[in-house]
Amino acid sequence: MVSPLxxxxxxxxxxxxxxxxxxxxxxxxxxTLKMPGFRPGKVPMSLVAKNYGSQARSEAIxxxxxxxLEAKLKEQNLRMAGYPHxxxxxxxxxGRLGFTATFEVYPEITLGNVSGQSIERPVLAVTDAExxxxxxxxxxxxxxxxxxxRPAQKDDRVVIDFVGRKEGVEFAGGRAxxxxxxxxxxxxxxxFEQAIEGVTSGDKKTFDVKxxxxxxxxxxxxxTVQFDILVKKVEAPHLPELDAEFAKALGSADGNVETMRAxxxxxxxxxxxxxxxxxxxxxVMDALLAVNPLDVPKALVEAESKQMADAALRDMESRGMxxxxxxxxxxxxxxxxxxxxxxxxxxxxxVKTNDLYAKPEHVRAVIDExxxxxxDPQEVVRWYYSQxxxxxEAEALAxxxxxxxxxxxxxxxxxxxxxxxxxxxxxx
Numbered sequence: 041m042v043s044p045l046x047x048x049x050x051x052x053x054x055x056x057x058x059x060x061x062x063x064x065x066x067x068x069x070x071x072t073l074k075m076p077g078f079r080p081g082k083v084p085m086s087l088v089a090k091n092y093g094s095q096a097r098s099e100a101i102x103x104x105x106x107x108x109l110e111a112k113l114k115e116q117n118l119r120m121a122g123y124p125h126x127x128x129x130x131x132x133x134x135g136r137l138g139f140t141a142t143f144e145v146y147p148e149i150t151l152g153n154v155s156g157q158s159i160e161r162p163v164l165a166v167t168d169a170e171x172x173x174x175x176x177x178x179x180x181x182x183x184x185x186x187x188x189x190r191p192a193q194k195d196d197r198v199v200i201d202f203v204g205r206k207e208g209v210e211f212a213g214g215r216a217x218x219x220x221x222x223x224x225x226x227x228x229x230x231x232f233e234q235a236i237e238g239v240t241s242g243d244k245k246t247f248d249v250k251x252x253x254x255x256x257x258x259x260x261x262x263x264t265v266q267f268d269i270l271v272k273k274v275e276a277p278h279l280p281e282l283d284a285e286f287a288k289a290l291g292s293a294d295g296n297v298e299t300m301r302a303x304x305x306x307x308x309x310x311x312x313x314x315x316x317x318x319x320x321x322x323x324v325m326d327a328l329l330a331v332n333p334l335d336v337p338k339a340l341v342e343a344e345s346k347q348m349a350d351a352a353l354r355d356m357e358s359r360g361m362x363x364x365x366x367x368x369x370x371x372x373x374x375x376x377x378x379x380x381x382x383x384x385x386x387x388x389x390x391v392k393t394n395d396l397y398a399k400p401e402h403v404r405a406v407i408d409e410x411x412x413x414x415x416d417p418q419e420v421v422r423w424y425y426s427q428x429x430x431x432x433e434a435e436a437l438a439x440x441x442x443x444x445x446x447x448x449x450x451x452x453x454x455x456x457x458x459x460x461x462x463x464x465x466x467x468x
Contacts, residue, residue, distance in 0.1 A: 122339025152331030
């Protein structure tokens, strides 16, 4: 299917001009050319043409086509997206070479009216309850375990050896030694988790486990298998007290518990604000897309998809994974890439149409907000202003914020309370 953004331009090049350009290029090469048996710059033109004629011809034609295409794009007021596909054409006429340039153009955008769109702005005020919940998570991150003789219960750590068999045959990935699991954490299948509750050190146990129908290992999906386990240890958790030692571990230099709570609250408020703004931004972008259907150049989508695939590989590599030869296909990211390209084009048009460019004070506000969570905010600010790339990122965020505020001023906005766990995705 031909893209609605695809364009073709016929190009005709004078052979005489090409030959003249070839001659000029060969003379330029000859001035400094070194060849065995000849002094520099004294190689006969016949040898220069023999060795470099093809290169000179290709360069001359390419430059001529590029120049004519550039002029025609300007004449027709077309913005080319990506690179053109150039094909030679027959019957260009006596003394001429013919070509066709096929390419995509950027879409013409007439912004739709967002005033009919509605946005629910999530609202959450951080209270002592959320601070306490966050402190509980921080305590659990620093949990210590000690061996116990009592039966295993929720939150205990159990160390086991296990072997899984399907129809009496051990299956791949079904064996582990010294496997540590937290009871009730949901890391294992439900039947396995249930079987672990109540075991004690030294227990041997055999039980059935039903794999879900959509389990990733197809040979196990929907199957019931048998596990044999040996319980090596049951360990009870011990959470640190909310005391001076814990406060110091969280970075409170004087060990003051109230100072620690205040710092946790401040960090939590920043995180909550960031997540609330992200939810609003998502709805703003959806609203813009809803009233601005547009086609996007395949070249831009392909480039964005490749960038996303490359970023995924870099992320995997940073996590210590071996990525050489890992089959990540740019096509996997096509849907997200299309959304990104559409939003990029729309945001650019919204900014241009409504003069929403970032002013220096907007950029500084973005940097100050980011720097506030660091021990030395001024050092972070100086670092931003000394790094052009980082400063450009801050400017982009400031522009994005301007767009969000502009859209919020156009649409119907209603506030809606959101639960802490829902907002944080149970991460806190």
